[in-house]
Amino acid sequence: MTRPGRTDPSIIRNFCIIAHIDHGKSTLADRMLQLTKLVDDRSMRAQYLDRMDIERERGITIKSQAVRMPWDVNGETHVLNMIDTPGHVDFTYEVSRSLQACEGAILLVDAAQGIEAQTLANLYLALAADLTIIPVLNKIDLPGANPEKYAAEIAGIIGCDESEVLRVSGKTGVGVPELLDAVVERIPAPTGRADAPARALIFDSVYDTYRGVVTYVRVVDGELRNRDRILMMSTTAQHELLEVGVISPEPVKSDAIGVGEVGYLITGVKDVRQSRVGDTVTTAARPATEDLGGYQPPNPMVYAGLYPIDGDDFSELREALDKLQLNDAALTYEPETSGALGFGFRVGFLGLLHMEIVRERLEREFNLDLISTAPNVVYRVRMEDGSEHTVTNPSEYPAGKIDEVYEPVVRATILAPSDYIGTILELCQNRRGIQLGLDYLSADRVEIRYTLPLAEIVFDFFDQLKSRTKGYASLDYEPDGEAAADLVKVDILLHGDPVDAFSAIVHRDKAYNYGLEMASKLKELIPRQQFEVPIQAAIGSRVIARETIRAMRKDVLSKCYGGDISRKRKLLEKQKEGKKRMKMVGRVEVPQEAFVAALSTSEPTKRD
């Protein structure tokens, strides 16, 4: 029986696809939907699984979904659940939960490019989760494809025979039926106790305007039935199941979902934080005693101030963040005030991509014009008196005697052609990295491992890496605790008054460069005032760099005939209006645009 809720676990195969951005995961998934007749050619929307516009444009998948597909092997119909995984480093935890919901994974690698660092990292996660790996080279139809070379590389990494590496083209469909056969043949069926109390793993949770939160689960034990009262084991919150079903590829209601099945739950809750990825769902009537393990609350790694360019949009920004949070349990924010930028929010993100996505959604879906401060990581500052401060905003950096400052560090893995070893090592050393190892994946590709401060990665590490390696290097990293570092807070002072939006916590060796760069940038952007304005960069009370905006020497229109008078009065009125919109830093009038420009170009590339 293949009906949801009555499916024999022995015919179920749960798998995901591990792939790098643009290695063709979505195209392959589309092809599978067509081959299994879930989507006909005509209604085929390119890359069916990526729902959001932003995902489509960027060619990445942010939120995973699960599709149930029938597939016949040897006359027997099997149920394949394809669980889509996010492919970016910011979402490692979500990837790990998706993997946890599977028994196997397709390792999809571009036959012209070979494996990339994030793919490798996710492969290691899959191996650690004991998944069966089906290695696949994609895009074999491309002229630049080199399947022999990369099959050998993959075989070397996962320890299989080169002949076990399948070769497909998601674009033409070549090899895809064989791949689906291999999924059935190689990946083990799920096992679980049908008579035990229900336990299901939440691997995704999505807010839908009409349905409320849609929770995606993999049932491990027992079953979840329509109208059950379910219990979230981490929060002990209870909800009534209003709907249970599977995605195939549109939602299909069912009475229940049972052992090994993948499906969705709707309870009517409106906020994804009540249905958290990694949590275990059981029933209130017969609760399980032990959860499935591995749950972690989301932990923001990167913070930035987000401000509406038009101060009147503050409440719109708050509403927009409230709405986004319904769909993004990892998003945290609290209001903050900046002397330079007005009222805004300090927002916590999983990482840089997460930050970009949130910002773009705020601007696109909510039509807001935003300015963002430079992102920063979370610092732990221990004072000589033994007290401790957690700093998520440089302007909160404590004054007084500091004993030690700790910053988060990551274990970074870089895969690149061996030609670039020198320049990559140089970059990592410049960024205060500690080398952990260097291994050849094949004759001309290396894996380089480093411990690096997250702050350095947040800055512009990836851009630098890409430009130094002509785009060939890939990067992955995972949090690796914290380390003490010689960090200082650099303030930027305008006519003696600090401009909070430009304060930064940087390594002492780079403080001068940061200060000089900000000072010279502001010098260009801030119009001359009636008096000379020094721009200083300072660590505490010590000035480390200085620029000067010379005083304006002429502020008068020389002509004033009879016919000019009305025009002159109206110009004056306009200028007075403009003056009201100026931000005052002490006595200095700064146009908002100057701050905006200084911050938006503050993803500088010349800090080294």
Add this chain to the structure above:
Amino acid sequence: MPSQLPDGEPVPADGALPAGVRLDGPLSLYVHVPFCRTRCGYCDFNTYTPSELGGMSTDAYLEAALRELDLARRVVGGADVSTIFFGGGTPTMLPARQLAGFLEAIADRFHLVDGAEVTTEANPDSVDADYFRTLRSAGFTRISLGFQSAVPHVLDVLERTHTPDRGLHAARWAADAGFEHVSLDLIYGTPGESLADWQRSLDAVTSTPVDHVSAYSLIVEPGTRLAMQVRRGLVGMPDEDDLADKYLVADEFLAAQGFANYEVSNWARPGGECRHNLAYWRGGDWWGIGPGAHSHVDGVRFWNRKHPAAYAERILAGESPAQGRERLTPEDRRVERVLLELRLAEGLPLDVLTESERARVPDVAAAGWGLVRDGRLTLTQAGRLMADGIVRDLLD
């Protein structure tokens, strides 16, 4: 005459002023002559070369201007006229006898007071000694010559057609013709003009028998050929520091030569001040005759249609050629007093300011930009260079 006209409310066909609005002193008359032989590259004034006029003759223009004079007479009555100013354009494109005739027409319709100031602007290229003699005997009292610079390469950039010598000769011809008041206009900050070039122009001007000098910084007005050249990078944008330096050089030099600054951009020997311009700056009443000309009577400001043909069509149809007008509120008039009178050496009476504005006067003084004397705020040399900012900061 700036080429851009403000928005405003419509003016009745008979040109009548709103009820209760009347002259409260002598009237000044401005006559705009919108013709030039060629257009200079920096100029955005309301003026036209013969080819731009589409066949409209100077006679047709004069006919229309006379009709407007009649209209002015009907609207404000046979007022006392204390100053008359022919500007342009190039008034001296008209034969001297036509200018003289127009002055006569004014005198027929209004009461020219004793000692009235009658000025015409003049282009050195379009005048000679005879021309000035004719004007002088017709009753003109003052000549304002567009000289701009004594340096050929500067005149080239400005696209002025006259040579420096011609301008200097013209000033002497005017003096020889019996004009007691002669003014030369200068422009500083032209791309390529050095400080030494500027000094040469100042030297040249003061070597002639003039009693008045105007010096304006070059403004790159949008829509001019100069603006296009700047945009294309053919010439540099005037530099504000350079303009400030040249202003200071001019002010020091002219003062040493006996010319006192009496308005931001104007200097005169004692008694040489342009009373017509002072009337503008002191909030006086004036009627502007001609295309695009502005008028002001008792807080009502109106302005004529810009193009000579449109202007003439209206006036010949017996209607007011005004395109719009605005009525200044008492606060508008107060603000205008502040921004105009602070430009004058005589300064602004402190009682024009509100209490909170007066409280900011010490800041102006402390910055070295102003002096308070006899209940008036006057700007210093440094203050004149910052006048617009001072007004912005001072006003509530």
